[in-house]
Amino acid sequence: MVLAMTKNSVPEKLAFLDLNHQDFEALRSLRPVLEDHADHFVAVFYRHLLSFDETRELLMDAEVKRRLLLKQREYLLSLTDGVVDDAYVADRLRIGYTHMRVGLGPGWYLGAYALYMKLLVPIVLESYRHEPARLEHALLAMYKILMLDSQLAMEAYIERRQQQLEYLNRELGEASRQLRQVYDQQSDELRQTSQRAQAAEELASVATLVAGLAHEIGTPMGVIQGHAELLESSVHDERGRWRLQTIRDQIDRIANIIQTLLNMARPEAREHIPVDLEAVLHRSLAFLSEKFRSRGVEVQLSIEGPTQTIGDAEKLQQLFLNLFINAADAMPEGGDLTVRAFPTANQRIAIEVTDTGQGMPDDVRARAFEPFFTTKEAGHGSGLGLMVVEGIVRDHGAQIAVESTPGKGTRFVLTFPPA
Ligand code: HEM
Structure with missing residues (x-):
């Protein structure tokens, strides 16, 4: 079983990171230091984002750039608020969602936390170079809060990803349902077509049979007909002639039936x-x-x-x-x-x-x-x-x-x- 890291509560998160009162205190006291360096920090951060094709592409719009610089500054200073509650978590998740929305993969925005550390460490070092205990505390607190934020960034990413997957899954389900329908319909049509083809084939073979039969019957009938005609001149009594006539009438009828069968068998x-x-x-x-x-x-x-x-x-x-x-x-x-x-x-x-x-x-x-x-x-x-x-x-x-x-x-x- 995989432990679900995404749903633990705020106190649990803080306890696990050992992010405590002393850390919040240390962060709060860093406020004036970060205010002093904020503009420079944001400028260097932004320059770094411009040096990679993918991140640069997201920052072409002047308005986006303006907002980003402003938000980055606000974010940097918010690290020194020294409060982590539900609202804080919600805000960090929202930042994560924004990055997802603009199409920024986690590799980029999580990677940028390293940049944060790289830029922050010298600032803190310089400010507290004569107070090693304070320096250690401040660096550790900064490290923990950035770890928390990167963890929340990850959670936002996973949550959005999961929603996307569920959505895709539903879409896929619907698509496969529709496909199934089309398939059923087509196999129905196919079945009907093959039934019709089979019927046509059977009809054709019946037709062939009928045509053959008609030919077979037609030949001896022609012979009978011919002989009946020949007999006519040699039969003189009434009854005999009447019988002959009956034979010829009946042969006509058979000929008619055969013609009808042939017409049906080979529709002209x-x-x-x-x-x-x-x-x-x-x-x-x-x-x-x-x-x-x-x-x-x-x-x-x-x-x-x-x-x-x-x-x-x-x-x-x-x-x-x-x-x-x-x-x-x-x-x-x-x-x-x-x-x-x-x-x-x-x-x-x-x-x-x-x-x-x-x-x-x-x-x-x-x-x-x-x-x-x-x-x-x-x-x-x-x-x-x-x-x-x-x-x-x-x-x-x-x-x-x-x-x-x-x-x-x-x-x-x-x-x-x-x-
Ligand atoms: C430590 C890493 C980062 C932090 C803390 C951070 C912070 C923020 C914050 C606070 C916002 C405003 C979100 C909102 O109000 O909804 C934001 C938006 C944004 N971020 Fe980041 N960001 C980080 C990394 C990056 C990276 C690497 C890029 C790459 C280009 C980037 C591009 C953007 C963009 C394009 C927006 C949206 C701006 C807009 O249209 O308003 N961020 N970021």
């Missing part, structure tokens, strides 16, 4: 040019006119206001084809398909697609955009249509909403940003 670079939604709607409806006619679906298209948006006409056509096919499938007994384009209150383009089909209960509607979710009977729907729709909607900065009433029909509302 999307174009970003002005597209007229009105033209896209006309074209998509025209593609399906035969389907509508055979189902007994009546189509109505009405356009109001501008319908130019920015995007990819191919993709948008894919979107509407999907919606219209779903509508037709929802009306096996026929019905009405109403398509309306009109401007919304905030100048976006709304496209409303309404059918009078079977509609969807809430639980089905809630899952309608999920991949591979379908209510069509097995073998009749890929369950990817609305998922593709949603992807295209998102790519175009558009929104899609759906309302449906079982037995009454379904209404999709899409809103596109204007070009």
Whole structure:
């Protein structure tokens, strides 16, 4: 354990230095001697401080010099006050703090106590040269009080240093807390990024798999398709032709599903040019006119206001084809398909697609955009249509909403940003 020298009381300090009444008496009687020599003392002390770069630097300012000379003189004479109490200690600590404040290291101001002794000894010697006992007393008393002051200077230094260290420690703690926060945040982001990267990677490998599969299935399907076509000329009875037609229809469906999978697996670079939604709607409806006619679906298209948006006409056509096919499938007994384009209150383009089909209960509607979710009977729907729709909607900065009433029909509302 280190003995704490910094916190002992004034009487204890005095007792340890053996600074006693006789010493104070001796110091008091030195007063007139020091008054006589004070100016010279301070001048020599100051000259000494000027002869070192570091100490000189602190004394460039004329005002500081004036104060310093004055304070040094006061300090020198205060040594002969012959009183050491709490106020004395506080004053000495304050002097120490001042030196810390001006950036003076303890090596300099403690070193200057040697200079004090060096300058004081000849003065006392000369004054008491005929009184050896008095001389000895005076020198010893001077030595003890300067030791006390240098000890207090040291205490001031240690105290300030400790405060600085505690402050730095707190700052360090705070800095490390902040660093920790940044670190946590970054590792969070990193984790998310790597999760996303992993998901993208998995998606890519699924995409590769899908592409390979599509290719593998596509080849034999082409063969089947070709043979079905060849058979057509040699099959003449109604049932046989109907069967052949069914084979070709189903192959078309498979081809469609494969195309959808391929589109998802390798999203083509999307174009970003002005597209007229009105033209896209006309074209998509025209593609399906035969389907509508055979189902007994009546189509109505009405356009109001501008319908130019920015995007990819191919993709948008894919979107509407999907919606219209779903509508037709929802009306096996026929019905009405109403398509309306009109401007919304905030100048976006709304496209409303309404059918009078079977509609969807809430639980089905809630899952309608999920991949591979379908209510069509097995073998009749890929369950990817609305998922593709949603992807295209998102790519175009558009929104899609759906309302449906079982037995009454379904209404999709899409809103596109204007070009
Ligand atoms: C025995 C050594 C020394 C003693 C007893 C002493 C004494 C003092 C005293 C009494 C003050 C006034 C403090 C206050 O009122 O707050 C002071 C201030 C100062 N001292 Fe010392 N000093 C010593 C060594 C040095 C040394 C080696 C330098 C080196 C340049 C120095 C530079 C200064 C400066 C720059 C100030 C501040 C002046 C101001 O801006 O008011 N001191 N010193």
